[in-house]
């Protein structure tokens with residue numbers, strides 16, 4: 117079987133939306149396509165389309181025979197029927213399953229594994245199901261979709277990765293076919309990362325609404341019911357925006373405090389903090405959306421009748437058009453701080469766009485994230501204080517202060533600003549820098565983390581979440597989302613977890629966690645650490661043709677010590693091998 121598809125020819129079974137779109141994309145990138153369908157004589161492929169002029173449309177059987185790589189662009193519902201008919205013809209062919217889950221059609225584990233069980237002699241590869249036919253057909257290959265490719269056969273997987281690269285996608289090695297379940301789920305699950313931030317925003321907004329209703333309608337009557345749609349609704353809106361902004365930066369402060377308390381960066385954060393850190397991007401973007409709305413509404417209402425304390429009036433009887441009024445220092449400073457906060461927030465939002473993120477190097481990205489985040493918090497808190505502070509001075513009782521909307525809503529952001537200022541004090545900063553650099557821990561034991569360096573370097577968002585490394589303020593999984601092309605080692609500071617890399621000729625695959633057996637030609641990297649938290653050294657287990665070699669590399673303080681080597685045999689577990697070193 118020729119896994120290197122030098123002839124650039126593929127077969128596509130199914131001439132529906134996806135099959136046609138895939139064919140167009142491949143033809144555009146120099147591939148030849150043979151179509152196979154149920155009804156080769158009645159299909160929707162236009163003979164007038166110049167792209168399809170050289171395309172062969174034939175019976176399913178002939179199309180399968182024609183090439184080694186067969187894309188199966190039919191619904192999972194038809195898999196059984198299809199497999200029964202063409203099982204023999206597909207023997208030893210690479211069958212690429214592009215299908216997504218179908219409601220009410222139950223398969224155990226995944227469509228791809230189901231197909232593999234129906235076609236035991238074929239090599240099933242899961243790929244391209246995350247791309248819609250519409251995107252596939254489009255001319256633009258900029259910002260192309262990241263495409264996970266999974267298969268039990270590493271050469272077949274690599275062949276499809278190469279094909280994906282040539283067709284303008286960003287494929288990555290997603291490991292074994294057993295990973296197809298999550299690949300399929302991820303491509304059909306709706307807004308899974310947005311649910312918690314949006315629900316949190318809704319809950320915070322509801323709470324602030326209750327507070328505003330109490331303060332402005334029950335405690336004192338400050339507004340009429342006619343103003344609830346914009347003037348009053350604008351209040352909980354800005355209060356929610358500033359709270360969410362604080363919630364975006366608070367977990368970073370908590371993470372730093374956690375590291376300071378434990379005096380190490382290797383202790384895993386509590387699960388809730390890890391999830392919170394990972395959700396910061398979404399929380400921040402919701403805050404940005406609400407802030408934008410607040411700015412529009414405030415601009416619409418910006419006049420003396422709505423904001424009397426922001427304007428000076430020249431005469432006894434101010435004109436209705438506001439012609440004899442002008443903004444006082446409070447109005448001008450409120451607007452300035454608000455707009456500067458919005459500007460800093462816009463920069464933050466823009467750098468989350470993948471194209472922009474990719475154009476920044478790590479230092480630039482960190483600088484903008486950290487500095488603009490700080491500025492946004494400062495300006496937003498300043499905006500609330502400029503509006504509220506002159507009024508707070510006149511309050512007689514604490515109840516008045518505690519029912520001041522500006523005071524209550526700026527409390528959390530102010531707390532985050534204070535925490536950040538404290539954490540930037542020289543002696544605390546130095547401690548944090550020392551901790552984040554990494555340190556040696558005594559008595560390292562073997563961790564449960566086993567991963568393959570060559571795989572990790574190609575992994576995409578979500579798949580590296582098993583790794584426990586986190587840095588100061590950004591959880592690794594999130595950083596990997598923001599920089600899908602960067603390896604975890606780059607994300608946490610270059611060589612930290614990157615050990616000796618496998619030679620280019622090695623065919624490697626991800627081996628499951630815990631007690632993995634060294635496999636032929638596989639490379640297995642174990643992090644030596646105490647309780648999976650403190651990588652001190654890295655162990656590469658490599659099976660050569662004759663024996664298994666184990667190399668332990670000391671990573672403490674980024675120094676790579678001279679490797680120790682031992683030998684073992686095939687049945688040895690990683691732990692056993694390492695214990696012999």
Ligand SMILES: NC(=O)C1=CN([C@@H]2O[C@H](COP(=O)(O)OP(=O)(O)OC[C@H]3O[C@@H](n4cnc5c(N)ncnc54)[C@H](OP(=O)(O)O)[C@@H]3O)[C@@H](O)[C@H]2O)C=CC1
Pocket residue numbers: 129130131132133134135152153154155176188189190191192194197198214215216217244245246247248249250
């Ligand atoms: N459309 C999209 O955006 C995406 C689709 N996918 C996946 O791609 C697959 C195809 O989707 P899509 O193209 O939209 O679906 P369509 O219904 O548009 O096309 C399915 C095609 O498969 C053909 N077909 C059905 N059974 C067989 C068979 N036994 N042998 C040969 N051909 C057969 C049908 O032929 P006939 O018309 O004669 O019945 C039809 O042309 C699905 O599994 C879907 O989950 C994945 C990602 C995105």
Ligand SMILES: [Fe+3]
Pocket residue numbers: 354410414454499
């Ligand atoms: Fe405001």
